[in-house]
Amino acid sequence: MYDIIVIGAGAAGMTSALYALRNGKTVLVLESESLGGQIATSPRLENYPSIKEISGEQFADNLFEQITHHGAEVEIEKVVAVEKLQDNTFTVKTEYNEYQAKSVIIASGVKHKHLRTKSNRDDLVGKGVYYCAICDGPFYKGQEVAIIGDANTALQYSLLLASYCKKVYVYTLFDKFFGDKSLVKALHSKENIEWRPNTSVTDFIGEEKLMAIEYKDADGSIKTHEIPAVFVAIGQVPDNKAFSNLVDLDNMGYIISDETCKTKTEGLFVAGDCRTKAVRQVSTAVGDGAVAATNASVYLESLDN
Numbered sequence: 001m002y003d004i005i006v007i008g009a010g011a012a013g014m015t016s017a018l019y020a021l022r023n024g025k026t027v028l029v030l031e032s033e034s035l036g037g038q039i040a041t042s043p044r045l046e047n048y049p050s051i052k053e054i055s056g057e058q059f060a061d062n063l064f065e066q067i068t069h070h071g072a073e074v075e076i077e078k079v080v081a082v083e084k085l086q087d088n089t090f091t092v093k094t095e096y097n098e099y100q101a102k103s104v105i106i107a108s109g110v111k112h113k114h115l116r117t118k119s120n121r122d123d124l125v126g127k128g129v130y131y132c133a134i135c136d137g138p139f140y141k142g143q144e145v146a147i148i149g150d151a152n153t154a155l156q157y158s159l160l161l162a163s164y165c166k167k168v169y170v171y172t173l174f175d176k177f178f179g180d181k182s183l184v185k186a187l188h189s190k191e192n193i194e195w196r197p198n199t200s201v202t203d204f205i206g207e208e209k210l211m212a213i214e215y216k217d218a219d220g221s222i223k224t225h226e227i228p229a230v231f232v233a234i235g236q237v238p239d240n241k242a243f244s245n246l247v248d249l250d251n252m253g254y255i256i257s258d259e260t261c262k263t264k265t266e267g268l269f270v271a272g273d274c275r276t277k278a279v280r281q282v283s284t285a286v287g288d289g290a291v292a293a294t295n296a297s298v299y300l301e302s303l304d305n
């Protein structure tokens with residue numbers, strides 16, 4: 001029986017583990033994919049206080065080293081269900097195992113939103129259609145690539161790819177970007193980035209791999225653009241269905257909570273991007289991790305008294 005099980009090893013989950021461990025609690029972190037969550041896919045983190053610049057991967061590695069140093073147990077297993085038992089403990093079910101804990105912190109973050117196209121070509125994901133430029137961009141060094149999206153992730157990906165690709169085409173639905181001014185300025189200063197505003201990518205074309213994208217141009221005409229790779233960065237969505245028996249979800253699927261990181265179930269807490277909040281960033285995720293773990297520790301003390 002663990003004191004606390006943390007679901008998700010992103011910035012929020014690992015910070016939850018850190019605070020819980022330093023409060024003397026036993027902690028198991030369960031992660032379905034790869035350690036670090038979203039920030040591990042970011043080429044550059046520049047807005048985390050006191051760190052001028054760090055790669056997202058390095059940031060995640062540092063955090064992982066810190067929690068294992070303090071005694072965290074970590075397993076790569078996807079949580080498929082959480083149940084609260086009559087004795088007030090929790091059973092956390094993964095695809096392979098069942099674990100018991102006195103308290104649980106959900107830090108499941110968000111996932112990439114997939115682009116729905118005319119022919120629904122999800123089979124081309126990983127074969128020219130990608131959602132992570134830091135992971136798959138290097139395969140296209142010296143080549144031309146396209147980006148779909150108009151916010152910070154799309155801007156960061158464009159700048160990263162422009163540093164080693166021949167040319168980067170950026171497709172946006174509107175004639176403006178919705179990201180940080182400094183990133184927009186940097187994008188406009190790059191000679192090998194071509195912005196295609198007021199466009200809508202309607203299909204991915206190719207048999208075994210992507211050959212071209214089809215798009216509606218600003219004048220309404222349908223065009224094709226031969227390109228070996230497209231990186232989609234159109235936002236994120238939460239995936240909290242597995243926990244809906246114990247938490248309330250808003251109409252977007254975020255877990256309803258506030259700055260206390262409590263849920264409607266006593267002993268069950270939530271931290272990071274997966275909860276209702278205005279700003280989804282590393283700094284707010286780690287803030288939540290600290291709050292959720294502290295409140296979980298207070299809850300555990302109340303069980304002992």
Ligand SMILES: Cc1cc2nc3c(=O)[nH]c(=O)nc-3n(C[C@H](O)[C@H](O)[C@H](O)COP(=O)(O)OP(=O)(O)OC[C@H]3O[C@@H](n4cnc5c(N)ncnc54)[C@H](O)[C@@H]3O)c2cc1C
Nearest residue numbers: 008010011012032037038042079109110272273280281282
């Ligand atoms: C490309 C990119 C660049 C970014 N740049 C910045 C930046 O410069 N500055 C900034 O502050 N923020 C940035 N962000 C946002 C920032 O990364 C997030 O706000 C923050 O990392 C959220 O952390 P989190 O732990 O809440 O969620 P996540 O990082 O999403 O982590 C959640 C983890 O939970 C795991 N998980 C989900 N469901 C389950 C389950 N059922 N069982 C087990 N594990 C599960 C996921 O696999 C994931 O690893 C960026 C995001 C991206 C994608």
